[in-house]
Every structure is written in structure tokens, then in C-alpha cells.
Amino acid sequence: MRFQGQTEYDHKQPHPKTGVLLSNLGTPDAPDAVSLRRYLKEFLSDPRVVEIPRVVWWLILHLFILPFRSKRSAKLYAQVWTDAGSPLMDITQRQATALQQKLDAEFGQDTIPVVVAMRYGNPSIKGALEQLTQMNVRNIIVLPLYPQYCAVTTGSTFDAVSQALREYRWVPGLKFINGYHQHAGYINALCQSVKEYIDQHGMPDRLLFSYHGTPKRYLEQGDPYYCFCLQTTRLVVEQLGWQGDDADKVITSFQSRFGKAVWLQPYTDVTLKSLPEKGVKHVAVICPGFSADCLETLEEIEEENKEYFIQAGGEKYHYIPCLNDNPAHIDLMAALIKESL
Known part of the structure; x- marks a missing residue:
């Protein structure tokens, strides 16, 4: 195991920040068969998603599902794709922007940075954690955007975060919001x-x-x-x-x-x-x-x-429609973050 660490720590650095990792399920990079095959392979290879013995599932996935479902799913994605790209990615980015503006207004500019990550596909959870670390974030609030906890979604997000942090020499403080279905x-x-x-x-x-x-x-x-x-x-x-x-x-x-x-x-x-x-x-x-x-x-x-x-x-x-970047939805996200500080 090779651990990542900050080798040139400045003792005059400002106080470490708290940051937000805003996560959703994920989306292919483009509405084509190649992108869908890559995305579906990552998604359907997660043992949280499909609880079937790995050898058996590997054969089913690679011989029957990926060769056919990738093309079919690509056609469906093409129907909902917009000039801004994947609807899920576009909306999640807008949610993050609105949440950032709300947190900046209450706590000060760049005090609590918000970074988007997808459980599957890009931007990755590993990359988002690295981005937060580069911002001097040492306390991370992980907000998976699944109101109702489910092992397949929320539990899998925790798996990905913990897996990425296994490589860290300096592990950040972590608060994980595992649902808000009654909030x-x-x-x-x-x-x-x-x-x-x-x-x-x-x-x-x-x-x-x-x-x-x-x-x-x-x-x-x-x-x-x-x-x-x-x-x-x-x-x-x-x-x-x-x-x-x-x-x-x-x-x-x-x-x-x-x-x-x-x-x-x-x-x-x-x-x-x-x-x-x-x-x-x-x-x-x-x-x-x-x-x-x-x-x-x-x-x-x-x-x-x-x-x-x-x-x-x-x-x-x-x-x-979903709550998307509706102001009431952004207010909820801000409330969840403030309750976790």
C-alpha cells in the first residue's frame, strides 16, 4: 500500500477548512455505446448493486448485459441529453453552485467549499476528495443526495469514500449524512x-x-x-x-x-x-x-x-419534477450542512 501525504506542510497555513462533498449516482460521459459500456461496467460491478457471486455475475455481465444493454441505454440517454450535457450532471452542478452561494452568504466567501462527485463515472469521488484536500479542507461533510438510505446507493457511496481515504496518510475528519427522508x-x-x-x-x-x-x-x-x-x-x-x-x-x-x-x-x-x-x-x-x-x-x-x-x-x-435546484431544496441542503458542522 502506498499512502498519499502532504510533504511540504506550511506551519503558517490558515486554519483548516470544512468542505462539502455533494454526491449523486452518476452518469455516462456521453450518450454513446462506448461511454455507456464503461459506465454500466463500473455501476453493475459494484457488489452493493448486484449481490450475486462475483464469478457468476462477471460472466452474465460481460457476456449478456454489457454487449446489448450499452447500445440500448445509449439511445435512451440520447433522448434526454441536452446542450448542457447529462441532465443529472447539469442539475447537480447547479445545485452545488446554489449551495455554495448560500454557504458563502452565511459563512463568508470560500469558507466552506462545495465539490461535486459521482459514485460512478466522472467526476469521481477520489478526485473530489483530492480537490478538497488541495483547498486545505481537513474536515469533510459527505452529502449523498439520496433522501432514503439504501445500501445500494448511500451505503455504496460510503464504500467509495472509505476506499479512497485508505490511501491517505493524513485522513481528514469525516461526517457522513446517511439520509434525510424525515427532515x-x-x-x-x-x-x-x-x-x-x-x-x-x-x-x-x-x-x-x-x-x-x-x-x-x-x-x-x-x-x-x-x-x-x-x-x-x-x-x-x-x-x-x-x-x-x-x-x-x-x-x-x-x-x-x-x-x-x-x-x-x-x-x-x-x-x-x-x-x-x-x-x-x-x-x-x-x-x-x-x-x-x-x-x-x-x-x-x-x-x-x-x-x-x-x-x-x-x-x-x-x-x-424533482426538487432539483429549487430554492427550498437548496435550503434543505444548507440546513443539513449546518446541522453537521
Whole structure:
């Protein structure tokens, strides 16, 4: 093991800083098959993501998944790619800029630097940690932008941070925010989004809270993610003051399943296909588990699942965007940082 260290320490350096590592899942560098293959290989090789014996999974991944899914995923990414690049990367950078401005206004210019990292792809967590170290940051607050803790996302981020820091001779102080699914600022921001939708489009027949799915066995083996999702939905409904018929209009479901295993249910796509025959004609979908709009929200929810609902006989379908760089969302991030100082 070769350890990295600062060899020319200046004893007159200013007091070490606290910095923020703002992290999200990741995105390919470009919407093409080569970039997708590289990104998917890193993502799907993580044992947190796929809990299958490594030798067996290596064969499945390299012989069946990467050769075919890379091209298919590239076409989907091309549909949501913008002049600013990947929506997830663009939004996360805007979130970081807004958060930096808010922290600068309260604590002083460059007092608490904010750096973006992606769990998979670029910019890497290792590179972001190095960048913070070069800024004289010796205390790091890691904020993975996953409201509901899940081993697949939040736990994997911790793995990557700890793995990178294993090479450090001078390990920084570390505070790791492992979720905020019940935080008042988060719930208030979600409620604000729902109220704005209703003001513009009226009360839907059903409001669908769609979260990213995980295999059901993860829940059975102790992952709290499913329970945290249900808690978020309940807290939003309570904060809105909905009771009786209004509360009955709310459904929690799970999207983006993969493979043949049983995943968390009910499934979002199956639910949307079944609603029109029950007399449901107006549906709104919100995705509280995503802090920024990405392929799963912009293509799968806003486009693909809309088609399922309309083709089944639905009439009005709207996707309520993620909190993104909404001021209420930035306020929440700032609150999380201040609570960790």
C-alpha cells in the first residue's frame, strides 16, 4: 500500500477548512455505446448493486448485459441529453453552485467549499476528495443526495469514500449524512411541489409516489429503504393535511426493476396500466427518491409510463419534477450542512 501525504506542510497555513462533498449516482460521459459500456461496467460491478457471486455475475455481465444493454441505454440517454450535457450532471452542478452561494452568504466567501462527485463515472469521488484536500479542507461533510438510505446507493457511496481515504496518510475528519427522508425541510419542499401542481392542474384522481425499486430480498435481509420510502409518503400526506378521500388518492409504488427477481411492489408501470379500468383518468406522479431529474424520471416516468397510462384509457398524466435546484431544496441542503458542522 502506498499512502498519499502532504510533504511540504506550511506551519503558517490558515486554519483548516470544512468542505462539502455533494454526491449523486452518476452518469455516462456521453450518450454513446462506448461511454455507456464503461459506465454500466463500473455501476453493475459494484457488489452493493448486484449481490450475486462475483464469478457468476462477471460472466452474465460481460457476456449478456454489457454487449446489448450499452447500445440500448445509449439511445435512451440520447433522448434526454441536452446542450448542457447529462441532465443529472447539469442539475447537480447547479445545485452545488446554489449551495455554495448560500454557504458563502452565511459563512463568508470560500469558507466552506462545495465539490461535486459521482459514485460512478466522472467526476469521481477520489478526485473530489483530492480537490478538497488541495483547498486545505481537513474536515469533510459527505452529502449523498439520496433522501432514503439504501445500501445500494448511500451505503455504496460510503464504500467509495472509505476506499479512497485508505490511501491517505493524513485522513481528514469525516461526517457522513446517511439520509434525510424525515427532515422537515425535505418534507416541506415536497409538499410545496405537490401544492404547486394542484394549483396549476387541479387535484388528480391519484397521486403516485414512485421510488426506485430494489430486489425484495434486500428488504428481507435488513435494508430499511422500503420503510423509509413509506415514511416519506406518509409524512408528506400528513403535512398536506390530507385525510379521508384525499389520503386515499395516494399510492406508493416502485419503478425501474431489472431481471427476473421479485422487487419491491407495487410496480409503478403495472399500477399505471391498471388504474384507468378503475375509473382513474387523471394521474400525477412524483419521485421523492430522486434529488435531481435523470434518465429514470425524464424517460421512464415522464415518457414511457405516461404511454402505459394513456394507452390503458387514462386522459391526464403529469410528472411532477424533482426538487432539483429549487430554492427550498437548496435550503434543505444548507440546513443539513449546518446541522453537521
